[in-house]
Amino acid sequence: xxxxxxxxxxxxxxxxxxxxxxxxxxxxxxxxxxxxxxxxxxxxxxxxxxxxxxxxxxxxxxxxxxxxxxxxxxxxxxxxxxx
Numbered sequence: 001x002x003x004x005x006x007x008x009x010x011x012x013x014x015x016x017x018x019x020x021x022x023x024x025x026x027x028x029x030x031x032x033x034x035x036x037x038x039x040x041x042x043x044x045x046x047x048x049x050x051x052x053x054x055x056x057x058x059x060x061x062x063x064x065x066x067x068x069x070x071x072x073x074x075x076x077x078x079x080x081x082x083x
Contacts, residue, residue, distance in 0.1 A: 017041050 011019070017033075017040045024031040033041060049057075 013037065013040060 013036070017037050020031050020033060020037065021041055023029050033043070038044065
């Protein structure tokens with residue numbers, strides 16, 4: 001016999017996180033995660049590109065291109081002339 005009402009099993013942390021992630025996809029739904037659940041869901045996984053990787057990715061690119069605009073007014077003028 002279990003301690004849960006109606007003999008229901010207690011969901012594992014992974015099951016709970018999976019349910020919460022599914023609920024979070026519902027527009028307007030507010031789903032709260034405690035720190036352990038958030039970590040399990042991958043909220044704290046750092047997968048951004050490192051500065052070294054970004055610099056390496058720049059190698060071989062043309063560096064002579066000039067920006068279209070340097071200020072807000074120039075950007076608006078450039079957008080209007082593009083039409």
